[in-house]
Amino acid sequence: MSRLSTEHLLGIKYITENDIHTLLDTAASFKEVINRPIKKVPSLRDVTVANVFFENSTRTRLSFELAEKRLSADVVNFSASGSSVSKGETLTDTVNNILAMKVDMVVMRHQNPGACVFLANELKKYPKSAHARVVNAGDGTHEHPTQALLDAFSIRNHFGRIEGLNVLIVGDIMHSRVALSNIYCLQKLGANVKLCGPATLIPRHIETLGVEVEYDLHKALQWCDVANVLRIQLERQDIKYFPSLREYAMQYGINREVLNRLDKQITIMHPGPINRGVELDGDIADSEHSIILEQVENGVAVRMAVLYCLASVKE
Amino acid sequence: MNILFRNVRVVQPESAWHGQTIDIFIQDGIISAIGKALPDGDAEVIDMNGACVSAGWFDMSVRSGEPGFEYKEDLQSLCSAALDGGFTGVLLMPDGAPCTDHKGAVELVYRRTMHSPLRVHSAGALSREMKGEELSEMYDLHLAGSIAFTDSARPVKNAKLLLLAMQYAQSFRRPILCISMDAYLAKGASVNEGPEAVNLGMKGIPAFAEDISVNRDLQIAAYAGTPLHFMNVTSPAAVDQIAAAREKGAGVSVSLGVHYLAFSDQKLNTFDSNYKVFPPLRSEDMRRELVRRVKEGQIQILTSDHTPEDREHKIIEFEKAAYGITGLQTFFGVVCQTLGTENLEKTLHTFTVAPRQLLGLEVPRIEVDAEAELTFFDPEAVWTFTREKNRSRSENSPFIGTEFKGKPLGVYTRRQWVRSGL
Numbered sequence: 228m229s230r231l232s233t234e235h236l237l238g239i240k241y242i243t244e245n246d247i248h249t250l251l252d253t254a255a256s257f258k259e260v261i262n263r264p265i266k267k268v269p270s271l272r273d274v275t276v277a278n279v280f281f282e283n284s285t286r287t288r289l290s291f292e293l294a295e296k297r298l299s300a301d302v303v304n305f306s307a308s309g310s311s312v313s314k315g316e317t318l319t320d321t322v323n324n325i326l327a328m329k330v331d332m333v334v335m336r337h338q339n340p341g342a343c344v345f346l347a348n349e350l351k352k353y354p355k356s357a358h359a360r361v362v363n364a365g366d367g368t369h370e371h372p373t374q375a376l377l378d379a380f381s382i383r384n385h386f387g388r389i390e391g392l393n394v395l396i397v398g399d400i401m402h403s404r405v406a407l408s409n410i411y412c413l414q415k416l417g418a419n420v421k422l423c424g425p426a427t428l429i430p431r432h433i434e435t436l437g438v439e440v441e442y443d444l445h446k447a448l449q450w451c452d453v454a455n456v457l458r459i460q461l462e463r464q465d466i467k468y469f470p471s472l473r474e475y476a477m478q479y480g481i482n483r484e485v486l487n488r489l490d491k492q493i494t495i496m497h498p499g500p501i502n503r504g505v506e507l508d509g510d511i512a513d514s515e516h517s518i519i520l521e522q523v524e525n526g527v528a529v530r531m532a533v534l535y536c537l538a539s540v541k542e
Numbered sequence: 543m544n545i546l547f548r549n550v551r552v553v554q555p556e557s558a559w560h561g562q563t564i565d566i567f568i569q570d571g572i573i574s575a576i577g578k579a580l581p582d583g584d585a586e587v588i589d590m591n592g593a594c595v596s597a598g599w600f601d602m603s604v605r606s607g608e609p610g611f612e613y614k615e616d617l618q619s620l621c622s623a624a625l626d627g628g629f630t631g632v633l634l635m636p637d638g639a640p641c642t643d644h645k646g647a648v649e650l651v652y653r654r655t656m657h658s659p660l661r662v663h664s665a666g667a668l669s670r671e672m673k674g675e676e677l678s679e680m681y682d683l684h685l686a687g688s689i690a691f692t693d694s695a696r697p698v699k700n701a702k703l704l705l706l707a708m709q710y711a712q713s714f715r716r717p718i719l720c721i722s723m724d725a726y727l728a729k730g731a732s733v734n735e736g737p738e739a740v741n742l743g744m745k746g747i748p749a750f751a752e753d754i755s756v757n758r759d760l761q762i763a764a765y766a767g768t769p770l771h772f773m774n775v776t777s778p779a780a781v782d783q784i785a786a787a788r789e790k791g792a793g794v795s796v797s798l799g800v801h802y803l804a805f806s807d808q809k810l811n812t813f814d815s816n817y818k819v820f821p822p823l824r825s826e827d828m829r830r831e832l833v834r835r836v837k838e839g840q841i842q843i844l845t846s847d848h849t850p851e852d853r854e855h856k857i858i859e860f861e862k863a864a865y866g867i868t869g870l871q872t873f874f875g876v877v878c879q880t881l882g883t884e885n886l887e888k889t890l891h892t893f894t895v896a897p898r899q900l901l902g903l904e905v906p907r908i909e910v911d912a913e914a915e916l917t918f919f920d921p922e923a924v925w926t927f928t929r930e931k932n933r934s935r936s937e938n939s940p941f942i943g944t945e946f947k948g949k950p951l952g953v954y955t956r957r958q959w960v961r962s963g964l
Contacts, residue, residue: 240741317854317857317858318858318859319857339859339860339861339862340742340743340813340860340861341742341743341744341813341859341860341861342813342859344812344813345813345858345859348814349857366743367743367861368744368745369742369743369744370743401745407740407743430739430745431735431746431748432735432737432739432740433740435737435740436737436741465729465730466729
């Protein structure tokens with residue numbers, strides 16, 4: 228097996244195209260494993276993983292936990308509520324304390340951009356913690372690398388390739404970590420990426436990443452092979468960026484009528500959880516257009532690949 | 543106690559000795575003789591080997607943790623760092639808990655620093671508790687010794703309050719210092735808006751948030767007919783607006799922390815909060831434009847904007863981290879690194895004459911019978927700023943480990959010779 232160029236998975240921008248291929252290929256073998264009658268392999272026996280979640284999460288956490296358990300890792304879970312964080316402990320102290328209990332990997336979800344990069348740099352300063360691997364399970368509006376990997380994996384499975392495909396990301400780009408990781412990942416793999424959403428939710432200067440922006444949903448959908456529909460992140464907005472969900476749905480909601488107006492069939496993805504009837508209509512989410520549940524299934528395999536590959540990187 | 547500095551080159555265009563290498567004899571704190579090969583007399587002789595001397599340096603924007611946050615910086619460690627960096631005078635921003643919005647705080651600063659060789663002047667808070675809601679007792683603060691009024695790094699959101707402050711301070715002729723930033727455009731963001739912010743997944747503060755606010759404040763100043771000083775203007779376009787108003791005769795001026803000349807937002811790619819300052823570090827292009835505006839005189843005053851912060855407020859996640867960096871000891875090194883030493887006397891003007899003129903303070907003279915307040919320095923000396931050399935109680939300096947060319951050697955002020963440990 229080829230090795231990763233990195234000790235941590237902090238973001239897609241920090242890994243190479245080769246790393247991505249290695250992870251996707253490994254994920255393909257694990258997908259086969261989790262479809263066997265006995266889904267468990269001993270690859271991470273005696274490796275202890277802490278899932279450290281400073282922000283609420285259902286599916287990412289569940290997906291990581293299943294990935295860890297299917298690799299036979301020992302798993303501990305930590306969530307910020309009711310922890311010493313509320314007593315004012317710093318992030319470095321919290322994680323050093325967890326690592327002092329002989330934990331090997333930290334999967335972290337955090338509300339602040341760059342928290343995982345910061346943590347990985349901090350841990351280097353502590354000899355007892357320097358061995359630990361950090362996996363970013365979403366840091367604020369920065370990156371969500373395993374989501375981007377599972378999205379790429381799902382696209383590759385569905386189309387047999389990624390290079391040359393037109394991928395549209397629709398919705399709240401500004402408050403999304405999925406968007407940034409997806410842009411980096413898809414571009415490294417040779418896809419064309421376009422963004423669509425209200426101008427208030429498209430960060431200024433985003434075109435410096437080499438993506439195009441289209442404000443007209445119909446034109447954007449007409450262009451793409453795949454539309455990755457993002458969740459409206461009301462909880463991250465400091466001011467209302469559009470007047471109402473109703474009006475958002477009127478302009479950018481994807482429903483049967485919108486898809487029927489296209490002269491081609493496109494594939495719909497969504498990182499979940501879906502605001503049904505807002506960014507995506509329920510019947511589309513459940514239709515033949517959608518590969519949303521495949522994404523969820525692939526998430527476990529991709530996260531197994533990430534944990535497995537990082538655990539085998541030599542110090 | 544008499545002291546004789548031998549072989550110093552005067553860099554002070556206002557002095558008759560400018561450009562000459564001479565000896566300076568100081569008797570009881572007064573320059574008693576200047577000339578070549580002066581007799582030793584009974585003086586302690588210090589051979590400066592051709593190093594430079596200028597009027598003592600003045601830093602118009604420094605912060606201490608005292609009162610309230612002495613673990614970040616107390617007034618003693620602040621004085622020690624400032625003297626080590628070559629300063630003989632500073633203006634202390636009103637931050638503190640409680641802040642300098644009452645005369646007791648001014649008196650505390652005076653009492654705690656009266657025996658230091660450093661002259662520590664207090665800026666009073668413009669508004670009560672620096673909340674930007676109602677005026678502080680500015681007249682009483684003025685009587686107690688505040689020489690300027692400001693809400694420090696907090697922009698005054700309320701235009702009426704800024705106007706009232708400027709009008710009110712007119713009768714006792716004290717300058718108002720402000721940071722101009724549109725609060726709504728800056729809300730929720732802590733870095734410069736640009737490609738770097740996109741890469742970091744962070745919201746940015748656009749430079750025009752400064753431009754429109756500077757425009758507002760210039761109009762308030764024109765209406766009030768009183769001077770206004772803008773601190774840390776990091777948008778070149780905003781600097782240009784102020785320069786244009788100045789050309790038309792408005793009493794407005796600009797100061798800038800030297801880290802804005804040294805760094806751009808490219809430094810943020812590791813989420814190192816030692817680069818988190820307010821206003822944010824701007825783009826590389828804007829940084830270059832700011833350097834040019836200092837050289838061309840549109841930015842008149844340079845400061846260290848020394849802001850000590852302890853580890854618990856700095857070595858944490860970027861968005862949670864406090865703003866500010868320390869800079870008293872590295873100030874001159876950064877100045878030489880970013881502006882060069884070709885036009886030294888013009889550069890020195892930005893931290894000797896210009897801030898004192900703005901604040902109505904006497905500028906130290908290098909003349910016989912003048913009180914000696916001098917800074918000695920070597921613009922060619924190479925040195926490295928290390929943790930061991932740091933005199934501040936805080937370590938939030940991005941310059942630890944940086945090699946500089948240009949070094950303060952020591953100061954003579956308030957009848958004392960203080961050699962720099964750098």
